[in-house]
Amino acid sequence: MLEDNLYELLQVEPTADRRTIRSAYRRLMLLHHPDRNAGVDAQEMAQRLNRAYEILRDPARRAAYDWELSGELGEPPEVVGRGRTGSFPRSVWLAGAGGVVVIAVIVIAIVVAAGGGEPDGNEPTTLVVAPVPTPNITPPINPSPTEATGGSITPTATPTASFLFDSGGAFIRNGDFARAIEEFTRAIDLIPSYGYGYQVRGDSYFQLAQYRLAIQDYSTAIELDPNDKSAYSGRGRSHYQIREYQLAIYDFDKALLIDPRFASAYSRRGLAHGQLQEFELSKLDTDSACALDSQYCSPLLSIVPTSTPPPTSTPPPPTPTRTPGSRIEHFFFPSSTISIKANATTEIK
16 A cells, blocks of 8 residues: 655646656755754655655656556556566467477478488588677778888778777876877767767866867767766766856756766766855755765765855855866776777766
């Protein structure tokens, strides 16, 4: 039996969209946050609100909850989307298994009718299986004439996109971001529709404080892959560095819609809210980041004023400065195969 009506708990209609549910959740969390309302009741209410939001923001869990709330009989509806596929009914599995058995019987009958599988001469048949080709990740050889050989052809290597991406990653690990950008640019020229290439080049521009160029590359990566949370986060970080805090918050919102457990996006969105003097939202985001990842539990990030200070007492935001080695970060790149897109992570913690 359902303990709470989650829609009534969040004070929204059952037909409310995700944006409305998120706004209601934030408003109620600010109202019932344990830091503002000490006591067991406030903590319990915050837990109930978190549980309601976790269910209603997920399409599959929300559909199951709506079915349970309606009291209908039968199996809950299956939701297909965002990488999830519902399980097949048992009848479908049984039908598929029966089809496989029938096909196997027909194949055996055809083989027997063709002569039992052995040719004339009483010699057993040797089955020859074609080998699976091994992917070649070695740069191809491009012959070209040289003067040293008197015009004869000498093989020269033409790097593949995979080779260039690996080379750029090596330059990043050595802190040479300018050379990394050169390698990534050559790789992008070979495969211009590869969104991840623009993302890692944007990360390199960010390291060189070329934030406008980084924003351009992150935007291209997002156009090619709208579900790239790291590209949204990188563009948000770049907007933050040039004090475009509202645009930064927008990009962090997008990243969190893709991955609601993206701790660094919560942390950086909290910093942007702080620059806009939205201190309660800043604290809420900082606490969320800390709950997801302890490395964001810095005391300096969690201490914010309880009220907005007067404009005359607010110091101007500090100018971003770069100290030697302060922004050198570690990147992880996919293996050297032409299927370059992998579980690479270039997000700056």
